[in-house]
Amino acid sequence: MxxxxxxxxxxxxxxxxxxxxxxxxxxxxxxxxxxxxxxxxxxxxxxxxxxxxxxxxxxxxxxxxxxxxxxxxxxxxxxxxxxxxxxxxxxxxxxxxxxxxxxxxxxxxxxxxxxxxxxxxxxxxxxxxxxxxxxxxxxxxxxxxxxxxxxxxxxxxxxVDRTVPILWQVGDVVRVLDTGLGLEDSTLLLLYSDVVGVHEKKLTASLEQDKLFNYRRVLSRLHGRRLIEYDRDSGMSMISPTGITDVEERLLKP
Incomplete structure (x- = not known):
């Protein structure tokens, strides 16, 4: 840690x-x-x-x-x-x-x-x-x-963590304030805002996902597209350079 x-x-x-x-x-x-x-x-x-x-x-x-x-x-x-x-x-x-x-x-x-x-x-x-x-x-x-x-x-x-205005920290969870975003995009934003990676349980808490098994499919899809690195054994996910570019060019542009 x-x-x-x-x-x-x-x-x-x-x-x-x-x-x-x-x-x-x-x-x-x-x-x-x-x-x-x-x-x-x-x-x-x-x-x-x-x-x-x-x-x-x-x-x-x-x-x-x-x-x-x-x-x-x-x-x-x-x-x-x-x-x-x-x-x-x-x-x-x-x-x-x-x-x-x-x-x-x-x-x-x-x-x-x-x-x-x-x-x-x-x-x-x-x-x-x-x-x-x-x-x-x-x-x-x-x-x-x-x-x-x-x-x-x-x-x-x-x-020098990336501070994203549409994220809101409430105690131990981080909420995505744009409710129109899908689960994959919300996940990318959360990972973009934290350079050291985020555990899957923290992601599920922030995104209010009750079933970790189902949410792991989202992480696996993002991993397969090389937008993130997801280690199922440790439960940790980290955004990739490709994912950073995707967030900055698609999700954070005015």
């Missing part, structure tokens, strides 16, 4: 790590549930947490107990670049701070209302925000992981 983000960020203080993961989950969940304004707002809060982590790391891993907002966010990020090279990697000193500034500006400068604009930009802003947030989280795992490189790579892959 892949190592969790909590374990991968094990070098960070428990409370600060918890704030980071909680806020990131809020960003991705809001995007899945089509709450564009909330996605953008929460990504701004994520920036403040990440800044706190970077500042503490570059100060000799002297982390505060909780995250706080600097008085002038863009200036504070630029000040991190002035830290000596011995303080930390180029990613921590330069790359990540430069990524934080435009993401933070989406909330503070663009304004989530966009009153008077020709086009409602909330969805566009939310799309940028969620993918930038995913990249930032993956980079933090790369810097702070307390696990093997192989395990950290798996965590990074799961963090």
């Amino acid at each position: 892949p190592v969790s983000a909590t374990a991968a960020l094990g070098q960070l203080p428990t409370e600060l790590r918890g704030e980071l993961i909680t806020e990131f989950e809020k960003v991705t969940r809001n995007f899945r549930e089509r709450r564009w304004e909330a996605t953008t707002l929460d990504s701004g809060r994520l920036c403040e947490i990440v800044y706190t982590i970077l500042a503490g790391h570059l100060d000799g891993d002297n982390f505060p107990a909780t995250a706080s907002k600097p008085a002038q966010f863009d200036t504070a990020c630029k000040d991190l670049e002035k830290k000596p090279k011995t303080a930390g990697s180029d990613s921590a000193r330069v790359v990540l701070p430069r990524m934080l500034v435009p993401l933070y500006a989406l909330r503070n400068k663009r304004g989530v209302g966009h009153v008077g604009g020709d086009v409602d930009a909330n969805f566009m802003d939310a799309t940028v925000a969620v993918h930038m947030s995913q990249w930032i989280m993956a980079e933090l795992v790369r810097i702070f992981h307390a696990i093997s490189v192989e395990e950290a790579t798996k965590v990074v892959e799961s963090l």
Whole structure:
């Protein structure tokens, strides 16, 4: 099983790590549930947490107990670049701070209302925000992981998971909100959204299929068309490159 983000960020203080993961989950969940304004707002809060982590790391891993907002966010990020090279990697000193500034500006400068604009930009802003947030989280795992490189790579892959707006996570299940889709297409979407694969029992729960034996025929058909890889012995399914292309070109196009 892949190592969790909590374990991968094990070098960070428990409370600060918890704030980071909680806020990131809020960003991705809001995007899945089509709450564009909330996605953008929460990504701004994520920036403040990440800044706190970077500042503490570059100060000799002297982390505060909780995250706080600097008085002038863009200036504070630029000040991190002035830290000596011995303080930390180029990613921590330069790359990540430069990524934080435009993401933070989406909330503070663009304004989530966009009153008077020709086009409602909330969805566009939310799309940028969620993918930038995913990249930032993956980079933090790369810097702070307390696990093997192989395990950290798996965590990074799961963090840059494909977020599909027509999917809605409810507890342990994921619902496909487009009720007009057939069982095969719904299965492809669920597998597309999870890069590490999904167990058949989780798929049946999400798709409300009472008879696993019958549902296995769907998985076998998709496997036969090479849209997925289905291992009946383990019960795991993973979408193939062909399946990814099919989802992106047929199911996710506007």
